[in-house]
């Protein structure tokens with residue numbers, strides 16, 4: 322059993338509270354990704370689990386035992402650091418073996434374990450090299466080798482891929498996923514890269530300013546963000562949020578999109594939202610960039626909205642339209658037509674009414690409406 | 693063909709001037725050594741009559757024969773080895789853990805302790821209180837007293853402490869996650885990573901022990917315990933007043949000057965042997981590649 326449980330965990334530096342009452346249950350074998358903007362307390366939370374940071378309040382338990390006052394080495398967790406932290410005076414084999422050596426394991430045991438880890442991570446040809454003579458990706462793998470060789474209850478990763486270039490990052494991401502499938506060890510992974518979060522996680526924990534905003538599977542979070550922060554954090558490009566006011570609740574609910582230097586625009590809202598909205602409520606209307614469409618073929622579900630296009634970024638099969646609706650900037654993602662130039666002449670975009678998200682402007686909370 | 697020069701005229705002049713200055717410096721440090729060597733293998737008569745300036749005259753090993761056949765020379769030589777290497781080992785064994793502790797933020801009263809260590813750099817009680825202290829501790833005329841009395845040097849402790857403080861925190865954290873105990877952390881991580889600093893400090897200890905003279909003279913009584921430098925001083929002071937030695941000069945080819953030169957050369961040789969083998973450790977780049985910033 323290697324479940325990890327955080328109950329009302331708080332971290333304070335002096336009077337400054339940086340992590341506020343975090344609750345989280347990680348099941349045995351689960352891959353959890355903590356994601357959030359810089360400075361939101363991801364590393365701090367992870368380091369409290371590791372035992373590198375004292376827990377100011379609340380409890381953390383691993384495998385059913387409260388570890389608040391337990392030294393890192395007694396928690397049976399391994400950590401992969403962002404900067405790798407390989408011992409420069411030891412070669413690859415000795416680096417990987419370090420955790421076993423300090424625990425005074427028998428020589429044969431250590432060697433077998435190192436060789437196994439090296440095979441899994443394709444490090445066998447480099448065992449005698451010093452870290453300085455390795456590429457970034459190889460160092461990264463050594464850091465992982467050092468973690469897996471001990472067969473810990475829990476793996477902790479703090480942005481392990483952020484020092485790699487884009488291609489290597491994709492490759493290592495797949496490797497981490499493969500490793501997790503193979504070993505099935507409970508893993509907690511910190512990143513601020515939402516693609517990593519989406520691809521690796523069984524469940525994602527979105528954090529913001531020291532709080533957990535939402536926990537759920539990647540698709541849950543993507544399809545039903547609990548608040549405007551989560552909505553705008555996941556997805557690339559992120560969801561567009563248009564400031565608006567609820568105007569009509571009779572039969573056809575509608576909102577008026579605030580005009581910025583121009584007139585406001587009326588927008589129909591899904592009927593299912595009627596019960597949860599109030600007249601004159603300030604809201605944010607969320608539209609995913611890829612839900613916009615043009616032309617008649619998009620058909621019935623789209624309501625046309627006047628839009629002016631500022632800039633077109635062709636990405637190949639798709640193009641990003643940086644545009645404005647009622648003067649508010651939005652990004653739409655469309656299939657690239659044969660003639661890209663046509664996109665810049667568009668005067669209206671179609672918004673699918675039933676795929677709109679609505680958030681209360683004051684609290685940021687999603688207005689329930691989707692069944 | 694167009695040739696172009698990477699260095700401007702000014703750069704080249706600067707280079708030549710540098711080379712000339714360094715050359716001058718090399719000559720001025722090397723000359724006394726060459727001179728001593730020449731004197732030690734020349735005859736006493738040639739030296740006394742001022743014929744030896746750079747090259748030896750009237751080659752002879754008489755001075756070395758005289759020195760090497762003196763029982764006290766060997767005792768002193770052995771003592772110097774004990775003081776130097778025993779002293780350095782004990783110094784490092786005391787200063788490394790001390791400096792490590794002082795470098796850890798979790799040490800209680802760390803600021804105060806560090807201040808007290810630095811304090812001794814600027815103020816100390818002076819010679820006589822120190823002597824009295826050694827006397828009261830029963831450490832006069834004892835090899836151990838001479839070693840332990842000077843084992844800890846505040847400057848070296850601060851140097852080591854600063855180096856330990858500069859070791860990236862993530863090494864410590866990684867080792868802790870790996871399960872290293874405090875002692876293993878020091879022994880397997882901090883000491884190997886601080887090799888350049890430790891070797892530098894070790895060398896400081898070796899050189900100062902090898903050359904130490906004053907406190908040995910103050911604290912030691914018996915001939916059996918004196919180091920080489922004190923032996924040299926005895927030769928210089930005693931031989932001049934020694935009739936037997938004066939009369940032996942008539943029949944032998946050594947002189948007062950060649951004997952002292954031979955002792956000095958003999959005392960320099962071990963240092964000369966150690967230095968090149970240590971020099972390769974003075975590479976600061978050791979932590980490169982371990983962490984990526």
Ligand SMILES: Nc1ncnc2c1ncn2[C@@H]1O[C@H](COP(=O)(O)OP(=O)(O)OP(=O)(O)O)[C@@H](O)[C@H]1O
Nearest residue numbers: 334337339357358359360361362363364365366513
């Ligand atoms: N020793 C400290 N003293 C005071 N504040 C600290 C300390 N360490 C971290 N903080 C603060 O705690 C907050 C959370 O930091 P943390 O390192 O957990 O962020 P993060 O989510 O990992 O960010 P990043 O993505 O940039 O790594 C930050 O606002 C940071 O300034």
Ligand SMILES: [Mg+2]
Nearest residue numbers: 363364365479
């Ligand atoms: Mg961080």
